[in-house]
Amino acid sequence: MGENGRYQNRIELLQGTLDMMILRTLQWGAQHGHGIGQAIRASSEDVLQIERGSLYPALHRLERQGWIESEWKITENKQRAKYYRLTRAGRKQLASEQSRWNRIVEAVTRVMRPA
């Protein structure tokens, strides 16, 4: 029960941001779920560790919204994996998310500037 509650908090906290980071990660090419998680972790220098309970729901949500699409492929280790790829709508969404994010960061930075 406790665990359940924690997940829901995380999802709410990261909702828009996680989606944006996933789209951003996929900009470099198709990737499977585990790879996306690792990529976010690596590029945030281990600060952000995405829980599976947030990652997979987000992936499935984004796919439903038509921003990413998926395909089963065979990895280098000869394993079947589900790869996600940005769609055209996803690219557009990423661009608008990016500029929105920039504005928010600027604004928040101005507010938090040391007095």
Place this chain on the structure above:
Amino acid sequence: MRWIRKLRELLRPRILRRQEDERDLEDELRFDLQEEAHLRMERGESPESARTSSRRDFGNHMLVKEATRDMWGWTWLERGIQDCTFAWRTLKKSPAFTLVAIASLAIGIGANAAIFSLVDAILLQSLPVRDPDQLRLVLWTGRPPIPRNNGSGYTTMLHGIEVNSSFSYPMYKLLAASVPEFSHLMGFAHATQTVIAGGESHYAEAYFVTGNFFDGLGVNPFLGRMLSPDDDRASATPAAVISYLYWERRFGLDAGVIGRNINVNGRSVVIAGVTPRSFGGLEAGRPCELFLPMTHIETFGPKWYSLAKDDHWWVQMLGRLKTGVSETQARAALEVVLARAGAGYEEKPEHKRSPFRPVLEAGAGGVPLVREQATMPLLILGSVVGLVLLIACANIANLMLARGTARRREIAIRLSIGAGRGRLIRQLLTESFVLAGVGSAVGLIFASPLAKAILAMAAGDEALNFETPMNARVLLFTAGVAILTTLLFGLAPALRATRVDLTPALKDGSAGAGGAGRQLGLTRLLVMGQVALSTLLLVSATLFVRTLVNLATMDPGFKPARLLIFSVDGSRSGYQGAKLVDLYERIREKIGAIPGVQAVTLSDVALIGNSMSNSDITVPGHTSKAGKPDTAYHMAVGSGFLTTMGIPLVLGRDLNDRERPNGAYVGVINEKFARDYFDGRNPIGRIFYFGQPGPKTAAETVEVVGVSKDAKYDNLKHMIPPTVYLAYQQHPDGLRQVTFEIRTALAMASLAAPIRRAVAGIDRNVPVADMRTQEEQIRLTLSLERAFAALVGSFGLIAALLAAIGLYGVMAFAVTRRTAEIGIRMALGAERRDVQRMVLRDSLFMVVMGIAVGVPAALALTRLVRDALYGVAPDDPLSFIAAGMLMLAVAALAGWIPARRASQVDPMHALRHE
């Protein structure tokens, strides 16, 4: 049901696709785990530790899946289906519980659906016509200055005022011509007709209607054409429209019937059309078979249906409001015209005190007579079945609580491995819902036959014709009831069951933990509630059964055994006055000659037939009470009536066939008449008059020739009124239908054929109707009382049984839980008897508390059914004691079984188990 099909289309491929998605998700997550483990091994962890640590860091596999699945959409429905199948699997594991729950729900919900389908058919259904909401019945109230000397129609109470239904034909014409607020003002009048078609005669229920009737209602022909204003002219050839049901019964759905002539009350009438199947006139439940144009009514009769006379009031009216016209406007317009119509007459003070005013009543449901009679019985039965359902709910709630406790371990495990409480509550509620759903489905199967049976049982000789299909409204009602009951019996147990303190619950599945005391409190309250409601039902049942017994065993003052009765109406076959008397005398002679007939007589009113005639009378030497004229019931009878019926004569003589048609009128009065109006003096040879005091003619004078014992007249429930039996041959003018009464020692059935032959031998156009024994006639008038006794009685017993099951369940459960405690007590020296007494005391406490609540509730509520009772007061102590004792006995039995089991606990075994 378009949406169901849509839903199915949406659902079917999705479920197939969903299985694929499900596998994909599993694969996707498994790959993630492998990849993670792989990564960790590359970082130098051992394969073993890499697998465990990656699995640990992965989180709750099931929850990840569930959260991901949530993103797919539509899952509430799929989860619902999942939950339902899971619930069904769980329920199948405890078949006894499931069976009891479904059976009690099926009884509760089925009975409610049955009563509701009657409510729907009788009270809620609109006439099958165009825009029924625009229709208004036109009625009136007050004292009309225009005299009313003859008429037909009904009087009823509407919003606390007395209203009357009929107008004179001239007044109908006036209103129809001068109130444009109604697009159609339709007139109609009911009369029974004798029809000869295909060489056989029978009675048909007919409406005489104005020419705009079918057009105004918006009823289109099923076959041929409906009546039009052209038919409603004196010069037109008489045409008739017949109802579909009549067409089916009498003409075998023969389409060639259009244009054919039939004989109605001795006149030839051409059939113009057939109504749609759904339309049978304006009175729900009493289908009309024949529609005839009103202008021809004088040639068909009865004779007080006069077109010209303004003191003959017999036309009922139904108006269709013009679009945009309010009821108030229409009423105002009617009022102006009515005031003008009354202006030419002498106005007395009472006309000022209660002025003659129009009243409008919603006409969507048609003429409300059956509705009015049925409302109270349906209300009573509805409350009864509602209570039964409530008891069933309490019962199941109790069983669910017990199950919840028994499943504490399972629930605790599911909670501790991460199931959300909301999810578990939903699962438990789904179980309740599945129970309610299956219960409703089973209940609906017998709801329709039950509704039909109740209707047949309660309607008596009035073969009420209602179709009670399980239509959308009834199904919706049932679904609503099912959902409501789910919440009623499922919510509290589900909330209670999931509020588990994990540690003790996991440590020990059986022993009493913290929540047990509270839980037993709730179950005890539920059992007490059940007992209280059952007591209430048993008290009502006892009162209704005693009412029936009082009526069925009552001495009516005459001897109904070995009497066969049937009715005949020669006036509808062309006989009148002296000719009609002659016809009846010939029938009487011919039947009297049938071997085995001991005596035969006739009367214009059947005894205990729910109809009567009464008149104001004036008795010389007796002063009536101020403002209230003396009245007497009268019955025109044939020779030897009192002797044949077994009403003992006290003084004087019985009427015989030598009473001369134009001699001095004679009558036999009953003792009540003698007591009330002759003050105990010998009334033989004295006279009285019909009508109020004033100048009298010889034609109104009656000489008393005999005094009889009192006998019931129209209804067993009514007090015996002052009654006078008159010689029918002295009053040929008003004579119409009569009932023949035949006393015989033979089997009744063997007389039917000879009697029909005898009547047909005199005139085969005179049909014999309503042939039955006098006892059957009385039984028919008691049908409502019989239905109440049977229904409330059986529901009361079912309720008591359910309460007993509930009590048994709770006590058996408590004994199981207390096995250890009982073991200790016995080990410390308690006798088996003490243990038994301890447990029994426990259950009796609940029962007595329940009865203690039920009795005052019954005292308050049985008052409401006072009118449905006879010979027993609503607070009759004997009935209360009997019901209480019955409840106590049933409950004691239910409590005794677990008590016995408790006393047989083996202390060693119980303690070792602990």
